[in-house]
Amino acid sequence: DAGVTQSPTHLIKTRGQQVTLRCSPKSGHDTVSWYQQALGQGPQFIFQYYEEEERQRGNFPDRFSGHQFPNYSSELNVNALLLGDSALYLCASSSISTTGSYNEQFFGPGTRLTVL
Amino acid sequence: EDQVTQSPEALRLQEGESSSLNCSYTVSGLRGLFWYRQDPGKGPEFLFTLYSAGEEKEKERLKATLTKKESFLHITAPKPEDSATYLCAVSTGGGNKLTFGTGTQLKVEL
Numbered sequence: 554d555a556g557v558t559q560s561p562t563h564l565i566k567t568r569g570q571q572v573t574l575r576c577s578p579k580s581g582h583d584t585v586s587w588y589q590q591a592l593g594q595g596p597q598f599i600f601q602y603y604e605e606e607e608r609q610r611g612n613f614p615d616r617f618s619g620h621q622f623p624n625y626s627s628e629l630n631v632n633a634l635l636l637g638d639s640a641l642y643l644c645a646s647s648s649i650s651t652t653g654s655y656n657e658q659f660f661g662p663g664t665r666l667t668v669l
Numbered sequence: 670e671d672q673v674t675q676s677p678e679a680l681r682l683q684e685g686e687s688s689s690l691n692c693s694y695t696v697s698g699l700r701g702l703f704w705y706r707q708d709p710g711k712g713p714e715f716l717f718t719l720y721s722a723g724e725e726k727e728k729e730r731l732k733a734t735l736t737k738k739e740s741f742l743h744i745t746a747p748k749p750e751d752s753a754t755y756l757c758a759v760s761t762g763g764g765n766k767l768t769f770g771t772g773t774q775l776k777v778e779l
Binding site for chain 1: 715771
């Protein structure tokens with residue numbers, strides 16, 4: 554089991570550009586969540602996808618958007634990049650149990666985005 | 670709004686010196702409290718989930734406990750390889766969104 558994988562590992566962009574980050578969930582997981590982690594801070598929830606729909610969203614602007622594909626993989630898109638978007642972007646996968654409750658989230662290694 | 674506060678921010682221990690990390694939370698309707706370990710530049714690694722007050726879980730030198738207001742991560746006889754940032758997170762409401770604290774940076778020295 555490869556676990557949660559993310560690509561690319563590092564990315565450098567300039568202000569105003571657009572970026573797409575990718576995530577493949579752990580085998581057997583159907584839910585993908587994205588988090589932003591600034592240096593020295595805990596991860597901040599961006600949004601969550603299940604059944605190809607955005608189910609929950611954190612306090613992030615519309616410049617942040619996402620997509621989930623039929624194979625459960627997901628993309629995070631950020632438009633009009635700002636210097637403050639520089640961070641480690643983490644993808645986490647989980648599944649809904651047979652009782653309807655959520656199980657633990659497992660994180661990928663992250664994508665380090667630097668905006669110059 | 671859910672709030673998670675971790676203390677101390679940083680902790681330096683000698684090898685074998687046991688200690689505890691604290692995670693206090695203010696939430697409405699706790700569904701689960703999670704502990705993660707994070708090494709520099711890497712994603713968080715899942716350690717424990719606690720669901721109700723009084724619950725305890727152990728893994729090697731780590732033991733997590735939960736009350737109605739806080740959780741503790743006890744580290745017994747730590748080793749240098751236990752050095753990492755330990756993150757606490759809560760899940761509330763109808764979804765699976767995690768709200769994290771800022772973490773405790775632990776360094777264990779020989």
